[in-house]
Amino acid sequence: MVEIFIIPLVTAFLLAIFIRNKKVVWPLFLISNLYILLKLWTLFGKWEIEKTIYTNYELFGAKLSFTLSNNPLGWYFAFFSAVITLVISVFSLGFNQKTKENVAPIWMLIIFSNLGIFFAADWITFFMMWELMGWTSFFAITNGRDKALNEAKYYLVLSLLGASSMLIGIILLGALTGSFEIFASAYGLVQVFYSEKALSIAAIMLLLFAFFIKSAIFPFYMWPSKVYAVGPEDYITFMSSVMIKYGIYPIAMFIVPVVGSLDLPKILNTANWIQYFVGYLGAISAVLGTILAIFQTDMKKLFAYSSVANMGYILLGFASMNIVGFEGALFHAVNHMVLKAAIFLTLAAVIFRTGESEMHKLGGLVYRMPITFLTFLLGIIAAAGIPPLNGFGSKWMIIQALMSQKMIIFAIAMIFASTGAFMYLFRALASIFLGQLPDRFKDIKEVPLTMLIPMIIMMIGMLLIGVVPGVVMKPLTTALRAVGYNVNIASWTSLEGALKNSTIDLTLVFLIFLGGFVISAIMYILGNKSETVPQEDNYTGGEYPEEWGVNADRFNYSYSFYQPFKEMFEPLLEKISIDEFFASIGRNFEYMSATVQGLFRRGEGAVLLFSIGVLLLILGGWII
Amino acid sequence: MNSIVFLIVIPLIAAFLSLFLGKNDKILAYIVTLFNIIFSILILFSGKIPFNVAIGGWRAPYGINYAVTDLTIFFLVLVNVAALLALTSVREIMEYQFYSFYFVLLSSTNGIVLTGDLFNFFLFIELSTFAVAGLISYKRDRLSTGAALKYLILSSTASIFSLAAIGLIYKTLGTLNFADIANKVNNLNEASLSLILILYISSLLVELKIFPFNMWVVKAYEASKTSVNLFIHGMLGTAGIYGVLRILLMVFSKETGKLTLSGNLSSILMLFAFVTVIIGEIGALTEKNMKKILAFSSMAQLGIVLFGISLGSFDALKGVLYIVISNYLAKFVMFLTVNEFSKVSGSTNYLDMKGLGRRYPVLAISFTISALSLMGIPFFAGFWGKISIIGNAVFSGKLELIGAVLILIASVIEGVYYLRISHTFFSQGHEREGRISRVYCLLPMILALVILFIGINPDSFENIISILLDEIKSPEKYIKLILSLK
Amino acid sequence: MAQLFILSSISLLFIGLFGVLTRKNIVKILIALNIMETGINLLLVAFGYVENGIVPILTSNESIMNLTKMVDPVPQALVLTSIVIGLGTTAFSLALAIRYRYNHNSLSIRASEEEEGVNI
C-alpha cells in the first residue's frame, strides 16, 4: 500500500534529476507506472489494508491524522486509471522524442496525487492530494510554453477556487459531524442533516462546487476546451481520460450515498431537489457540451467538449439514484477513460506527424496513417455509444435508469446529447482522416511502433469491454458489494437494466452484428469487381489538371460543417456566454489591480490615509 | 542574566565603531550578528527561561525591565537569524552609513522584542523607523530618497499618535510597564481602553503594513536594495508581529490571552485585515516588478496574520504562527532568488527573468515552494496556518466568514501571479552572460526545504507553537514573573 | 489650568496634522510635524501637572510629606526623551530633504509621484 505512494515520489525526484536525458526519463516513467499497476493488481480484494499517519497538529480540538486506505471504489478508479496511464506512458516513450520540454516529473507527482485522491480515507488527505493535483497540473499544462499560459491560468484559478470551496466544505463537514473521515462524515452528515439543514446543505454544495469544477460540469465547462487545446498532447490524454474523473469519484463515494440515505421530499413523485439539481447540471452539461462540440474546428477542443458531455452523462447516472444508473455512471467513467484515451492518443499521433490541430487543415490522413485511423474509428464508435464497442453498455444502463425513474427531461437530454455526438464525432472523422489528402501531408508516415502499440492496445481494450463488459463490471460490482451496496456480481457478457425484461447480452449483440456483417459481406463479394481509382479522377471528371498547368483542387468540406445548425443556435450561444462572464471577472480584477498600484505609487497620500484609518477606528470603534 | 543587555548594547556600540572601520564594517557586521545569534541561542538553551532583568536595578513597575520568555526568545532568534540571512545578500562593498544604520536596526529590533516597558518599546520602534529610513535612502537616488522621506513622515506621524496613547495610559493607569498594565487593565473603563488602543494600534499597524496605514510599503520595497528589503521583512516585520502579539493579546487584554476590544473595534480591525489581504493580492496581480510584487504579497500575508489575531481564538493564533514562519521563510527565499536573478537579468521585471529557472532550477524550485507555501497549499508550511485560520473563521460569525472567503479568493489571486512567475522562470529563455554561484543557491534551497519539512511534518513545529501558545494563554505567569516581589 | 494645557496641546496637534496633510513643501511638512510633536509633549507634561505643585525633588525628610503636591516627574522624563528623539528625526528628515532637493530639483512632496523607473 505504502509502496505505491513512495514509488511515484521517488520516481518524480529521479526524473527531475535526469530531466535532460530523455533516454532515461521516459523508460523510468514507464517502469514506475508498470510497477504501480502490478502493485494495484495485487491489492484487489485486500480492502482492509490501511495506513495512518498521526500528527500532533490539532484542529477543532482533535489531533489530525492522515489515513490512506484501500477502499474498493477507490481501487476501481485507481486501477483503471493506472492501466490507462501505463498505456499512455508507452505512447509517451515515442511521442516525446521530438519535444523539447519535459513534463515527466510533474506528471509523476500528479500520478502520486491521483493515487492519493483515490485512496484517501479522510478529507484532509483528500484535500491535500487534490490541491497537489491542482497546481502540478498548472505546470504540466504550461510545460514551460508561453502560449499555454493564459489557458493554464484559467484552469489554475478554477482549480484553486474549487479547492477553496472544498476547504470550507470540509471544515463545515468536520464541524458538523466531528470527523474528517470520509465514511464517518457521510454517516454523520445523514444523522445531523435534519437538525442542521442549512449547514449540511451548504457543506454538500461547497463540495459539489469543487467536484463540478474538476469534472467540467456546466458552469465550469470551459476549461477542458481551453486547456486541451494547448497542453502537451500525451499529458492531455491523461488529463482528459483520468483527471477529469476526479470530480466523479468523490461524488460516487460521498454525495450519492449521503443523498441516497436522506429522506427528502420528492418533487412530482419522482426525485428530490438535490437529484434534480445534480441532474439538471448534468443534462445541461451533456446538451451544451454536445452543441459546442459540434461547432468546434479544433479537434482537441471538439473532444474537450465531448468530455464535458460525457461527464454530463455520468452525472445523470448519479442523479437517477438508481443502482443501475449508479453502476452505469461508474462503468461509463471507465469506458470514457478508455475511449477518450484512445481518441486523444490518435489526436496526439496526428499532431505528432502533422503539427496541426485545426481539423479543416487536415484531411485524408487515412491514406498515410491507417492504424491511427482504425483506432480513431473504433474510438468514435465507442464515444457515440454504438454497440458493439464499449461506450454503449454504460450509456444504455444510464438511460435505462433514467427511464425507470421517469426522469423524462433527463432521458431526452441524454438522447439529444448522444445523437448530437454522432454529429461532432463524424465531423472529426471526416475532417481529419477522410476526404482528400492535402499536398503538404503527402510524405508523412504512420507513427512509430512505440506509439502504435498503445493505440492497438486501446483498440483491443475498447472492443473487449464492449463485447465482454464483465471485464469492468465484475470488479465494479465486487467493489460496490465490498462497500456495502446490495448488488449482484455482474456476469461476463450481459448487462442488467432497470426495467422489466431488459437484460442485454453484449456478446450476443456483437455476434448478431457479426452475422449482419457476414450477410453484408456476402452481398459485397457477390458484386462485380471494383477498381481503385484516385480521388481526383472522379473529382476532376477524368481530366488531369496538371496537363493544363494547375493542381487539382483539393477541397474538403470541413470548416463550417454544420453551418445551418450553427445558425440555429447562434442567438442562444451569443447571449449566454459563461466564458465571457468569467473573462470579465478576470478583466475587472486587472483593472482593480492597476488602480491599487496607482494608489501605492503615490507616496504623499500616506498621512491622509493614515488619518482616515485612525478616524475610522475612532468613529467605528470608539464613538459608536 | 543581566548580560541580556548586550544584545542591544553591542550593536549600538558597533554602530559607532562602524563609522571608523571603513571596509572592515562587513566583518564587524558578521561578528556582531553572529554574536547576537549565538547569544540568543545560548539563552534559549540555558534553561533559565523565563527570566526578568531589571535595568539599573530598579524593580519592575518603576524601572525599565527586559523580560525573556518563550515568546520573546522565539522572536529574538527569528530576528537575529533574519539579520544574518539578510546580511548574506549584501555582496558589494557598502559604506559606513549602511552598516551604521544596520546596527541601529539590529539593536532596536532586539530591543523591541526584549523590552517590558511601553515607553521603551516606543523608543525602539522610533529608532527602528529611523534606521529603516536611513537604509532605504542608502541608494541616494530619486526613488529611494523620496520613499525614505515619505516613510519617515508617515512613521513620525504615527509615533506621535502612539506617544499620545502612552501619555493616556500613564494618565489613567499610572504605569508604563507591560506586566503592570496587564495587571491593572481591568480597572480601565471600556472607552479609555478603546481610545488608547486605537492610538497605539494605529502606529503599530504602520509597521505591520495594514491598509490604510501602509502607503509606504511598496515604494520603500521598490526603492531599496534587496538586503534592505530583507531587513524590513525579516527584522522589522517580525519584531512588529511580536509587538502586536504582546501588546494586543497579553498587555491590553482583559480576557486571558485574547484580543478583547469592544465589538466594533475588533470588527474594524478585522475589516482592515481582510481589506489589506485583498488589496495586497489585487495590487500584485498585474504587477511586473518583482520587488513590488513581493511587497504587495507581504502586505497581504500580514493582513492574514492580523485577521488570525483578531479572530480571538487560540487555534487561529496557532495558524497565525504558522503563517508567520511560512511568510518569514518564504519571503527570504523569494527575495534571495529575485536578488540573484535580477543580477543576471539586469532587471527586476520578472518577464526579463525568463528561462532562468532552467539554468538554475534549485533557485526556481525554491521560489515555487515558497510561493506555494504562501498560497497555503498542502505539503507546505503555510497550509497549516491557512486551514487553522479559515477553520476558525468559518464558525465565528458573519464578518469572519466573509473574511475567510475573501482570504481564500485572495489566495487564488496569489496563486495566479506567483505561479505565473514560476512558469516564466521555467519557460524557454535566451542565453545570458552572468552566472550565479552555486553557493548562493544553497541558502534558498535550505530555507525552502525547511518550509517543505514543516509542511510535511507539522509535528516538528507544532511543539514549539504549543509552548508559545501556552505563554499567550496565561499572561498571569508573565505578570508574576515581572512583578514578583522577590 | 490643566484643561487649558490639554486644550492647547490638542489644538497644536491638529494644527500640525492639518499642516502635514495640506502642505506640499517638505520643509513645511517637517515643521508641521514638529508642531504636532510639541503638542504631544505639552500633553504629556499636562498629564503630570499638579495645580500649584512643587518640584518633585526629595531634598529633605520633610519633603516626603509633600508627596501629593509634587508634580509627577515621569512624564517630564518621557518628554525629555521624546524631544531628543524628535530632534534626531527632524535632523535626519532635513538631511533627507536636502538630498530630495538635489534629486528632484524641487521640495514638493509630489515631485516623486510619477516616477516609475525600475532599477536594481
Added chain:
Amino acid sequence: MIEILRVFLFGFFAIFIGLFFMGIGRKIIARIQLRLGPPFYQAFLDVGKLFSRKSITHNFVMDLGMVMSLAGLVATMLFVPIAGHTAIKTSSNLIVIMYLMAIGYLGMAMAVAASGNPNATIGVSRALTMMLGYEVPFFTVMLGLIIINGTSSLELIANSQAGSILNWNMIKFPLGFIAAEIALQAMMGEKPFDAMIAPAEIASGPMVELSGKYLGLAFLTHAVSIFVETAIIVNLFMGGASNIFTFVLKQFEIYLITVIIEAVFPRFKIEQAVKFLWTVPMSIALLQLVLIVF
C-alpha cells in the same frame, strides 16, 4: 447452426421486403403524379444491375464503410421482432435497436466521406443534422410507451397491445402516433425531409460518388432501413402481428402513408426541417408524454 440459418433467412427476408416496398412505392408515386411508373419489381432489377456492373472505389474505407452500413442495418433488423419472432432470442431492447441502427448510418457516412467529394460530405452533414432533428421527438414518443409499459423491450410492448384493435397504441395514444409518423418520415429521408439527398442541390449527396455494387449496397441498406423502421412502428403502435403476412401488411400500410406524403410535399431546407421537427412533432410528443406520465 439453425441460428445461423435463421440469421440468413431473416436478413434476406428483410432485404426482399424492403426492395419490394421500394418498388411499389415508386409505382404509387408515379400514379399520384399521373405517370405510368416502373414495374413493382423494378428495385430488384436495379440491384441486380448494380451488382453486376464494374464499380469504382477510392480506398478501403469505402469498402469497409459500405459493408458496415448494410451490416449495421441487418443486425438491427435481427433485433426487431417480426410477428413475434426474432432471429435470435434477445430482449429486443429498443435502445439497442436505436443505437445499432446508427452504426449503419455511420458506415455509410464514412464510406461516402472517404470518396472525397464535398457534395457527399455535405449530404452526410445534413443527414446527421436531420438525425438529431427526428431522433429526439421519436425517442420522446418511445419514452412514453416505455414508461407506461415499464419495459424497453419492443416485444413486450407489442405483446401488451394484443387483443382487439382498441388496444393498439395507435388508438390509445394517437398524438404519439402522429409524432412518430412525422419523425418516421424524416427517418426514412422522404420528402419533405430529404434535404440530405436533394438531387438538385448536391447531386444526390451521399450517393454522388457511389457506383456499381456500392450503390447497390446503399440500395439494400435503404431497403432494410425501410423494413426496420416500419417494423418498429408496427410493433410500437399497431400491436405487432400474429403472422408474418399480417405483419408485412401493416408495415406496408405505414409505408404507404410515408410514400403518399412524399409524393405531395416539397422539400424543407435543413434548418427548417430541424426546426419543424423540434417544434411540431416534438410538442405533440411531449404532450403525449405528459399525458402518459402524469
